[in-house]
Amino acid sequence: MKPEAEIRRALREWVVSHGRGVTEKTLSDETPLLERRVITSLQIMDLILLVEELSGKRIDVQQLKPGVFHNINAIMLRFFGEMN
Amino acid sequence: MPTSRKILDLSKLEGYRWLPTGQSALAGPTLERFQSLERLFLGWAATVKAQEHRVPSVISAEQLKKVDYFRSFPHLMTLPATLAPDGENLRRFTASEPVDAQGRLRETAFAPVRDVLTPAACYHFYVLFQDAVLDRPQLLTTCATCFRWERQFVPLQRQWSFSMREIVVLGTPDEVETFAGRFRERIQRWCESAKLPVEWKTATDPFFNPKKNPKALMQQLESVKTELVFDGKLAIGSINRHGDYFGEAFNIRRKKEPVHSACVAFGVERWLFALLTQFGVRRTDWPLSLRR
Secondary structure: OOOHHHHHHHHHHHHHHHOOOOOOOOOOOOOOOOOOOOOOOOOHHHHHHHHHHHHOOOOOHHHOOOOOOOOHHHHHHHHOHHHO | OOOOOOOOOHHHOOOEEEEOOOEEEEOHHHHHHHHHHHHHHHHHHHHOOOEEEOOOOEEEHHHHHHHOHHHHOOOOOOOOOOEOOOHHHHHHHHHOOOEOOOOOEOOOOEOOOOEEEOOOOOHHHHHHOOOOEEOOOEEEEEEEEEEOOOOOOEOOOEOOEEEEEEEEEEEOHHHHHHHHHHHHHHHHHHHHHHOOOEEEEEEOOOOOOHHHOHHHHHHHHHOOEEEEEEOOOEEEEEEEEEEOHHHHHOOOEEOOEEOEEEEEEEEHHHHHHHHHHHHOOOHHHOOHHHOO
């Protein structure tokens, strides 16, 4: 798996280029992604595919709990938890 | 988990009639209990000075399209159809027996369908405030007869047509959050004092093909829908936070941003079922605030 800093950077870059209303400067790892609709239903499946690609693990979408995509920190904790 | 051990025998319920098409008819003491619940909800709406509205029975398909209703809930919709108005079509319709032996209408040609029977009360408010710029939060309430087609119907619990009382806020994120928090607390306190066994559960709307619908996944991830569940089984109400979804879809703005919204919804027949199960039909056995 890629180093943590590289994964965070990849996630940030993806959110800035695919999300709504954020720039490199305004997006932090604590920016609420779903609550502020930076990511909507149009992008969520692609974000899950990106996380699968970065983690090398398949995600069972039906088992996902509320909050796991709240912000980049939450994504790191849930899907790359062993790195923290 | 709080539960009820009581079972409601509808066949002995005075003034209650079940239609196998998935609808309830009420009269006498059963209707009186229903009306007392409506007064309770109206009282709660009055605590936030919500303006009461009466909304139409149908809503335009063109408006519902803006929230992708037809891809999300095609299995639930009920359409108000009319015959094509040309004389020849109407003559053909009346020329033979209009209803066959199985009770099916022998329709000839239908006019194009442009409306849907109201599937949820609050949609009417987003249409009403379409393109508005709000200088203060809007608090609104209505009780609409809503229609949702289901594979199976259960008296008072799952009906084709049912009464939905909603209290809705359109405002800033903070105004919406305050509204949702206050109502959750108010409803919780009332249920505790009435000794109604309920709990709050995170839920999602009944999307068509939810495994393939990203909107269903978004609801699952965001925890935006919280249901009030009676007896561990039956959702009798819900609090729904929409973010700026409707504000954006209907171009409603507040403080230069798409307005945020939330609604508190009560399924009145389901509340009736819960209260009848718990307390019976006699007024004097019901919680004090429902005896007026």
